[in-house]
Amino acid sequence: MIDAFQNIFRIPELKKRVLFSLGMLAVYRVGCHIPTPGIDSNALAHFFAQARGTLLGLFDMFSGGALEKLTVFALGIMPYISSSIIFQLLTVVVPSIEKLSKEGESGRKKIIQYTRYGTIVLSVVQALGISIGLESMRGPAGELVVPNPGWGFRLMTVITLTAGTAFIMWLGEQMSEKGIGNGISLIIFAGIVARIPTALLNTGRLIKTGQLSLFVILLVVALMFLVIAAIVYVERGQRRLPIHYAKRVVGLKTYGGQTSHLPLKVNMAGVIPPIFASSIIMFPATVANFINVPWVQTVAKSLTPGNLAYEIFYVAFIIFFCYFYTAVSFNPVDVAENVKKHGGYIPGIRPGKETSDYLDRVLTKLTFAGALYISAVCVLPSVLVGKFNLPFYFGGTALLIAVGVGMDTAAQIESHLITRSYEGFMKGVRVRGGR
Template identity: 65%
Template sequence: MVGSGFGNLFKIPELRQRIFFTAALLSVYRIGVYVPTPGINAGALKDLFASMQGTIFGVFNMFTGGALEQLSVFALGIMPYISASIILQLLTVVIPHLEELKKEGEQGRKKITQYTRYGTVLLSIIQGFGIAVGLEGQSSPTGVGVVFDPGWDFRLMTVITLTAGTAFIMWLGEQITERGIGNGISLIIFAGIVARMPAAIGNTFRLVQQEEFNIFGLIVLLVLMIAVIGFIIFVEQGQRRIPVQYAKRVVGRRMYGGQSTHLPLKINSSGVIPPIFASSILMFPATIAQFAEVGWLKSISDAVQPGGIYYNIVFVGFIVFFCYFYTAVTFNPVDVADNMKKNGGFIPGIRPGKRTADYIDRVLTRITLGGAIYVSAVCVLPTVLIAQFNVPFYFGGTALLIVVGVAIDTIAQMESHMLTRHYEGFLKKGTMRGRR
């Protein structure tokens, strides 16, 4: 039963500590969202962002949990870290040294993580300086300047503050991953999105009361949200199971092996990473272009506004690319085939070794295409429909995919902790793929 499953959460000391630790660090993150950067006119900045609703800043503000519109110490959010991770993973393919580090196990992973941290700081400095310079020339619709005292003092203070804020968020995410429950970086993005939902829901009901949005439209919106959430859960749990047979072996007087099992391949093995990566890549140049007083950069920024046709085309292209790229980085068919061969396993009808690796790669390529189409549809279609019908609620498919995907992964980890210690999980008949 679900109720008894949640009751069992706090009966395991280690799991209880991990949950409280995660909640405490997420609370610290949410408090930091409201700590302002020095030298900013908060009222003028709020009016400025109110006039920029529906632009790239609305998407960026969603990922930062509202920190950008207040220009708090966490205004850059975790996006510089994600961008640095993308760059390091791309460089791993072309730089032999990074590829060797990746194969060195734990020590190599620590070194790559260190490089990612350096890249995060560098990108934070660049983005922080761009925002500081850009804000100096901005004013609210009433003509009030956003920055009290423009100049190099303000620029240096802003760069230091925003860079330190991003570095602190990065540390929080790593601590949650190591000592908490779930993936820390994903949970920070999750917390930022969820924290803004009550205000968005309240605003929608207020518009219904003022008859600016009819009740029929609200019902359609709720049905659409429930349908998309159900579709996401259904596909995220989907697997392609490749049958694997293990040959019998005689060791001494005992016989081992001979059992049949399967190799599970998820339809969306890359999870929520592709839309996050795609959004971060689109945000970085668009953010610089919004503040820079350059004609061709402004044209690019206007062309890739969220909801526009060019934005959606580029967004879908990046999603498809990162679905394949991240799957290739995290899943190596050659290693899987070699491990199967060493343990006496084989796929019925397929020769061990290279033929098995090729077969797994072919199956993975096909189901990844389905996963990429699914992720693209979920991220783009709801936004397009709502833009067409002028729905006054940010029902972005990307946000919904991230929230549901992170929730599923976190619950699966909790489920694993409970079942490992022989406690009843959330569901008696296991539908969570993390269960055994």
């Protein structure tokens, strides 16, 4: 590992990209500590202490704690993610957007531009809702979270939070273009990892006070490494379907005749299913913080982590969204047509409809296995919190994102190193016909 890090800094281009990404992440973390004007921070902290296990807690996790402090980056990158998902779903529903997605690079740029506009619209709506909601919140002594409510505060909050989200979006795009890895994913990763030191300090305090034993901590650490290993193993798992290409004679040349494969991942949907499932199932608990109605409070308590109803609905929603998002992102009919168009076929399967049906059957089985795997990882935190009373949110969506982003970034760094090695092999070699 030490040699690998040394190789990174031996390559000037890769070193520049890595340092650029780290610098942009440092700028993001500084912005997460710049508060929005007009807020009583103590009263707001008390409110968020009561909002654990709600949508606010989920969004605060993705913003790296910026929402809890209501900083200029309080909305985080969630509006951009929501806008991207919306346009990805519209690609299947709206023919004009589907046509754009098939126009190559120019169409992709237009969709990205529409995604940016959608991000700004969602940011304005969410910021306005947050500003209105803050005006009705009170601290432990009954003091207002917003000492001077009104349209002046609302307009200032909307402009500040929307500008913060737009700046984060720009940071992510710059990191993807000039840095290493996917910028948006790295920003989410930084927000999740930033909470680890606080969690470790809280765990140390519980050990000192005797509320947690050292044996339990060691057991949880061992379990953590096992879960991370399982996530890496499953995320890299593929079902490779062999594809044979028939020989074609074009003029005096013969093309094709080779054998390839179609890789199908076990988890095709990624982390989208647990995010959607958490958003839906946490909605009653979020509403209960603003509406003091008995039956709403009862429903909210039954749908909190640790209760049987919460776990059942959570797993059911994860399985549903795994199938739904996989169907949206992977179309067996289009894949079968593309394979047939290039003269390919799966051995023992006729090209066309039989190939698409076969792909659909294989994908259905893989999606079910992937849904069970995601459900197991996401339910694990509730078991740890309920049984061991751990003070940090281990596993679930956060762990899936952290491990996935780490694997993708490491793969990009490795590809740069391999490319550099290939260039090194070619140094001093005289190519025939060259000067």
